[in-house]
Amino acid sequence: MTPSTAPEAPFGRMLTAMATAFTEDGSVDLDGTAAIAAHLVDNGHDGVVVSGTTGESPATSVAEDGDILRVVKDAVGSRAKVVAGVGTNATAHSVELARQAEKLGADGLLLVTPYYNKPSQAGVLHHFSDVVHATDVPVMLYDVPGRTGTTIALETYEAARDLGPVVAVKDAVGDFARGVRLVDLGYAVYSGDDHANLGWLAHGACGFVSVVGHAGGQMLAAMAGAFFHGDHTGALALYHRLLPAMDAIMKVDNYGATTAKAALELLGVLDNRRVRGPLVPLTDAEVAQLRTGLEASGLL
Numbered sequence: 001m002t003p004s005t006a007p008e009a010p011f012g013r014m015l016t017a018m019a020t021a022f023t024e025d026g027s028v029d030l031d032g033t034a035a036i037a038a039h040l041v042d043n044g045h046d047g048v049v050v051s052g053t054t055g056e057s058p059a060t061s062v063a064e065d066g067d068i069l070r071v072v073k074d075a076v077g078s079r080a081k082v083v084a085g086v087g088t089n090a091t092a093h094s095v096e097l098a099r100q101a102e103k104l105g106a107d108g109l110l111l112v113t114p115y116y117n118k119p120s121q122a123g124v125l126h127h128f129s130d131v132v133h134a135t136d137v138p139v140m141l142y143d144v145p146g147r148t149g150t151t152i153a154l155e156t157y158e159a160a161r162d163l164g165p166v167v168a169v170k171d172a173v174g175d176f177a178r179g180v181r182l183v184d185l186g187y188a189v190y191s192g193d194d195h196a197n198l199g200w201l202a203h204g205a206c207g208f209v210s211v212v213g214h215a216g217g218q219m220l221a222a223m224a225g226a227f228f229h230g231d232h233t234g235a236l237a238l239y240h241r242l243l244p245a246m247d248a249i250m251k252v253d254n255y256g257a258t259t260a261k262a263a264l265e266l267l268g269v270l271d272n273r274r275v276r277g278p279l280v281p282l283t284d285a286e287v288a289q290l291r292t293g294l295e296a297s298g299l300l
Contacts, residue, residue: 006228007206011081012047014221016213017054019260022274034075039269044221051085059276087112095134102135112142132163144172176203198239201227215263248293
C-alpha cells in the first residue's frame with residue numbers, strides 16, 4: 001500500500017512506454033502487443049503508455065494506433081490505466097489522434113513537444129491548447145528535448161496549467177530543480193529517464209514512465225514502494241541491482257524500441273525483435289550484451 005504522504009499519481013506510479021509488436025510481413029501484431037501489455041501488468045505495472053517513442057509511433061498510422069489502443073485496453077481491463085501517445089509534429093494530426101483515443105476509452109493522453117519543427121514557445125502552447133481542448137481526457141505533457149529539439153519553458157508550463165485537464169509531466173530534461181518547480185506549479189511529475197528514477201522520487205516525482213520496465217517492472221515498482229515507505233536504503237539497493245539492466249537497455253546507441261523488444265524476446269514474451277525502419281533490430285552480439293546486463297540484475 002502506498003503511504004498517504006506519497007504524491008498523487010493520476011495515471012499510476014509504475015508505467016512503461018510499451019513496445020509495439022510486428023508480424024513477419026511488417027504489420028502490427030495485435031496479439032503480440034496485447035501480450036506485452038499483459039506481461040507488464042502482471043509484473044508490477046499499474047499503467048502503460050501506448051504509441052509513444054518506444055511504441056514506434058512515428059512509423060505507425062492513425063488506424064494502427066487505434067487498433068493498438070483497443071487491444072491493450074482489452075488486455076489490461078481495469079487493472080491498469082492506459083495512456084495513449086498522441087504527440088506528433090502536426091497539430092491537426094495530434095488532434096485526430098486525441099479524438100480517436102477518447103472514443104476508444106484512453107485514461108490519459110501523452111502529448112510530446114512537436115519535434116523537428118522547433119516551434120517557438122508560443123507555438124508550443126498553441127499546439128498544446130488545440131490538442132487539449134479537442135477532448136476531455138487528462139493530459140500528460142512530455143518534455144524530451146534530446147528528441148524534439150525544444151524544451152518547454154517554465155512560463156509555458158504555467159500557461160498550460162490553465163488549459164484544464166493538463167495534470168502531469170513526463171520529464172526527460174534531467175533538471176531536478178526545474179522539476180521541483182513543476183511540482184510547485186501543481187503538476188504530477190513522472191520520471192522519463194530510467195537512470196534518474198530514484199533521483200526524481202527524491203525531488204517530488206510521483207512515479208515513472210519507463211523503458212527498463214519491459215524487463216524490470218517488479219523491481220522498479222518495489223524501489224518506488226520502498227522509497228515512499230521511507231526505506232531509502234532499500235530503494236538505493238534496488239537501484240544498484242537494476243543498474244546493469246538500465247545500462248544494457250539505455251546506454252547503447254541502438255536503444256529504445258530495439259532494446260525493449262530484444263529484452264521481451266529474451267524473456268519469452270515475444271518470439272522476435274522486429275522493428276520498423278528507420279530502426280534496425282539488435283544484432284546477435286548486441287543481444288548477447290543485453291542478456292549479460294539483464295542477468296547481472298537478476299532479471300533472467
